[in-house]
Amino acid sequence: MIDKQCQFVHSVAADAAWTEGLREIFEYRDLGIETGTDGDYVAHVIRARGREEGDQIHQWHYHECQFQMVYILNGWAKFEYEGIGVRTLRKGDCINQVPLLNHREIECSGDLELLEIVSPADFKTVTLDDPV
Numbered sequence: 001m002i003d004k005q006c007q008f009v010h011s012v013a014a015d016a017a018w019t020e021g022l023r024e025i026f027e028y029r030d031l032g033i034e035t036g037t038d039g040d041y042v043a044h045v046i047r048a049r050g051r052e053e054g055d056q057i058h059q060w061h062y063h064e065c066q067f068q069m070v071y072i073l074n075g076w077a078k079f080e081y082e083g084i085g086v087r088t089l090r091k092g093d094c095i096n097q098v099p100l101l102n103h104r105e106i107e108c109s110g111d112l113e114l115l116e117i118v119s120p121a122d123f124k125t126v127t128l129d130d131p132v
């Protein structure tokens with residue numbers, strides 16, 4: 001049986017709107033999944049904008065969510081995860097970032113593009129001074 005709140009969504013690449021989002025150094029393309037799943041999930045493509053100014057992504061932070069998946073479409077990004085260490089994610093790499101995992105982005109390539117899927121869609125990000 002199909003959930004009546006879910007909707008069929010077709011996000012057309014040629015019509016993509018790139019906007020500012022959670023991080024100033026990136027721009028985001030919403031894929032319509034939040035609407036299609038009635039807020040259960042959000043999916044977006046994120047790409048580097050070539051900006052480094054005033055962004056908190058380099059600060060330790062965590063996300064209040066139940067699920068977060070990142071798949072690198074192009075380029076690379078280096079993250080540090082508390083208790084895991086530094087990992088460089090390259091084109092084709094995928095991670096399941098467990099809920100509430102303290103992490104930070106160290107650096108990324110100018111051509112970075114990634115697909116991120118998170119549940120719920122209205123997840124919160126909490127920044128930290130240092131890992132707990």
